[in-house]
Amino acid sequence: MNNIVRRSIAAIAATAMLAPMVAGCSKGGKQDLIIYNWGEYIAEDTIAKFEEAYPQYKVIYRTFETNETMYPNLNNTYDVIVPSEYMVCRLINEERIQPIDWDLIPNVSKYMDPIFNDLQYSNDISLSNEVLDYAIPYLYCTVGLVYDANRISLPEGTTDPAVIWDVVFNEENAGEVGMYDAMRESIGVALNYLGYSINTMDENELNEALALLISQKENLSPSYGVDNLKDKMASGELAASIAWSGDHIVMLDRIDELGNTDIDLQYILPEGSNWSVDMMCIPSNAQNYQGAHDFINFMYEPEIALENCEYVGYSTPNTAARDMLDPEVANNVYYYPTAEIFATLEVYYSSSDIEERYAEIWNTVKASA
Numbered sequence: 001m002n003n004i005v006r007r008s009i010a011a012i013a014a015t016a017m018l019a020p021m022v023a024g025c026s027k028g029g030k031q032d033l034i035i036y037n038w039g040e041y042i043a044e045d046t047i048a049k050f051e052e053a054y055p056q057y058k059v060i061y062r063t064f065e066t067n068e069t070m071y072p073n074l075n076n077t078y079d080v081i082v083p084s085e086y087m088v089c090r091l092i093n094e095e096r097i098q099p100i101d102w103d104l105i106p107n108v109s110k111y112m113d114p115i116f117n118d119l120q121y122s123n124d125i126s127l128s129n130e131v132l133d134y135a136i137p138y139l140y141c142t143v144g145l146v147y148d149a150n151r152i153s154l155p156e157g158t159t160d161p162a163v164i165w166d167v168v169f170n171e172e173n174a175g176e177v178g179m180y181d182a183m184r185e186s187i188g189v190a191l192n193y194l195g196y197s198i199n200t201m202d203e204n205e206l207n208e209a210l211a212l213l214i215s216q217k218e219n220l221s222p223s224y225g226v227d228n229l230k231d232k233m234a235s236g237e238l239a240a241s242i243a244w245s246g247d248h249i250v251m252l253d254r255i256d257e258l259g260n261t262d263i264d265l266q267y268i269l270p271e272g273s274n275w276s277v278d279m280m281c282i283p284s285n286a287q288n289y290q291g292a293h294d295f296i297n298f299m300y301e302p303e304i305a306l307e308n309c310e311y312v313g314y315s316t317p318n319t320a321a322r323d324m325l326d327p328e329v330a331n332n333v334y335y336y337p338t339a340e341i342f343a344t345l346e347v348y349y350s351s352s353d354i355e356e357r358y359a360e361i362w363n364t365v366k367a368s369a
Contacts (some may be wrong), residue, residue, distance in 0.1 A: 028058075030055070030056060030057060030058040031056055031057050031058070031288055031291055032057075032058055032060055032079075032287070032288065033057040033058065033059050033060070033079050033080075033288050033291040033292070033295060034059075034060045034062070034077060034078045034079045034080075034287075034288075035047075035059060035060070035061050035062070035078070035079065035080045035295065036062050036063070036064065036070065036073070036078040036080070036081045036082070037061070037062075037063055037064075037080075037081075037082045038063060038064060038065070038082060038278065039063040039064070039065055039226070039227050040227050040230075040250075040312070041063070041082070041139075041278075041312055041314075042061075042308060042311075042312070043304075043307045043308045043310075043311035043312070044311065045307075046299075046304060046307065046308060047059050047061055049304065050295060050298050053298060054291075054294050054298070056291075057288075057291050057294070057295075059295075062078070065181075065182075065226045065227065066180075066181070066182040066226065067083050067084050067086075067087040067182070067184075068182065068183060068359070070083060070087070071083075071087065071090075074091075074096055074283060075285075077283075077285055077286070077287055078283050078286065079282065079283070079286045079287060079288040079289075079291055079292040079295075080280055080281070080282060080286075080292045080295055080296065081097075081280075081281050081282075081283055082138055082278050082279065082280055082281070083135075083278070083279065083281060084276050084277065084278050084279070084348070085121045085122075085131065085135070085276065085277045085278075085279060085347055085348075086121075086122075086184070086276075086347060086348035086349060086350040087350065088121070088131055088134065088135045088279050088281060089121060089122045089124075089127055089128075089131065089349075089350040090350040090355065091134075091281065092127065092130060092131070092134050093127070093350075095284060096283060096284055097134050097135070097281040097282060097283055097284060098134070098282050098283070098284045098286070099133050099134055100133065100134060100135070100136065100281075100282060100293070100296070101293060104290070104293035104294075104297065105136065105293055105296050105297040105300070106297065107297045107298075107300035107301060108136055108296065108297065108300050110300075111300050111302060111305070111318045111319050111320050111321070112136070112137065112300070112317055112318070112319070113137075113317045113318070113319050113322075115339075115342075116132065116137050116277070116317055117132065119277075119342070119347075120347070121277075121347060122347075122349060122350065123199070123349045131279075134281060135279035135280065135281045136279060136280045136281075136296055136300075137277050137278075137279055137280075137317040138277075138278045138279055138280050138299065138317075139246065139277075139278050139308070139309060139312060139314035139315060139316060139317070140275065140276060140277040140278065140314065140315050140317060141244040141245040141246045141275070141276055141314050141315060141335075142244070142245045142269050142273060142274065142275045142276075142334060142335075142337065142345065143185060143188065143189070143242065143243070143244060143245075143269075143273050143274040143275070143276065144164075144242075144243060144245060144248075144267055144268050144269040144270065144273060144334065145164050145165065145167060145168070145240060145241070145242065145243065145267070145268050145270070146233055146240065146241050146242075146243040146247070146248050146251060146265060146266070146267050147167060147239060147240035147241075147265070147266055147268070148233075148236070148239050148240070148263050148264060148265055148266075149264040149265075149266045150262060150263065150264045151176075151239040151240075152167055152173070152239055152240050154167070154266075154268060158268070159268075159269065159270055159271040159344075160270065160271070161192045161193055161195070161270035161271060161272055161273065162193060162194075162195065164268055164270040165189055165190075165192060165193035165270060166193070167240045168189065168216070168220070168222065168240060168241070168242065169193060169212065169215075169216055169220070170220075171219050171220060173220065173239060173240065174219060174220045174221060175220070175221050176238055176239040176240065177220060177222045177223070177238060177239065177240050177241060178222060178223045178224075178225065178229040178232060178233065178238045178240070178241030178242065179216075179222045179223070179224055179241070179242055180224070180225070180226055180229070180242050181224040181225050181226060182226065183358050183359060183361070183362035184198075184274075184348045184358065185242060185274070186213065186242065186362070186365075187209055187213070187358055187361055187362060188273070188274050188348065189242050190209040190212045190213050190216075191205065191206075191209050192270055192272050192273050192274075193212070194208055194209060194212065195272075196208075196209070197272075197346065198272070198273070198274055198346050198348065199346060199348065199349040199354065201353065201354065201357065206357065206361060209361070210361050210364060210365065213361075213365045214364070214365055214368045217365060217368055218368070218369065223237075223238060223241075229241050229243070229247070230247055230250050230251050230254060231254065233251045233265065234251050234254035234255045234257075234258055234260065234263075235258065235260070236260060236262070236263055243267065244276070244314070245267060245269070245313075245314070245315065245334050245335050246312055246313035246314030246315065246335075247313060248265070248267040248313070248334075249313030249314075249329070249335075250312070250313040251265055252265055253313075267334055268334075269334050269337075269341075271344045271345075272344060272345070272346065273345055273346075274345060274346060274347065274348060275337065275342065275345045275346075275347060276347065276348070277317075277347075278314075280295075280296045280299065300318055302318060302320035302321050302324065303321075305318035305320070305321035306318075306321040306324050306325070309321060309325070310325070315335050315336055322336070
């Protein structure tokens, strides 16, 4: 079934589902619009600009650090959430998010890069084909290594994951490396380093990754975190870290702000690593259906999309915004991969078996001495 037909069906289903819902009201008669997004993942004045453009809404803005810390909170009421594509697939299967009415988001139809119509979001093709009925790309990235080239040496142009990720597993760098406190990213790095798929369910491969991560924790004492790793890299406290490509840009800005001219921060992308799309969705228990669509549509205004990708550092799916970017950024294949590079990368797949086994591995790592 083509996208247009599927979206039309989705719109009818959404309207039928949500007709009885009435948005809560703040003081002054404004409707509450509750947004749940990643930390440090929106330009400083975007909410104010939205409330100026849509004075009928009062935004309540809340943040999370990882998909896994977001998930347990979804029994609370939010109108827009921003999970990554593998979590979107899980939420579709669990009926935790509802179809989007594409007639209410004309900016998305006009400006979304067509590549997102063709990307495979799940190993289940039928589920992959449904993703854009439920979720709209917000920003995207790749997962690679950031490193201070004045302290870490890597062969120029290498894409070998065994060479690149050796930086975070080599005991020579003890106390100087960062790892995301996020199970899919850190387990994915271990699997990629070992030459395995970041979605493997082979027990021997998973146990090998588990042993590697425990050894890393014991022998290198990595810094775990998410947003805090940006500051540690910018200050020179760390020499290298796993990083989403967008964080590299943020780190460069912070290095400039601090005047740390002795740091030569580079980003490198290993073959077989992850690319990830964070997507705007409407939870099944959302109370402000119209407001959610207005917010999603507003985020696709080219100037707003540009401001957000420049502030956050991640890659925009908005074609008009990308055309306005600094060419040095827009033409960087680590930020905006070519189709050939995309073909070498993997998304994280989602299933109950994967989520349960990977969570078990990560909990074991975190609990180890």
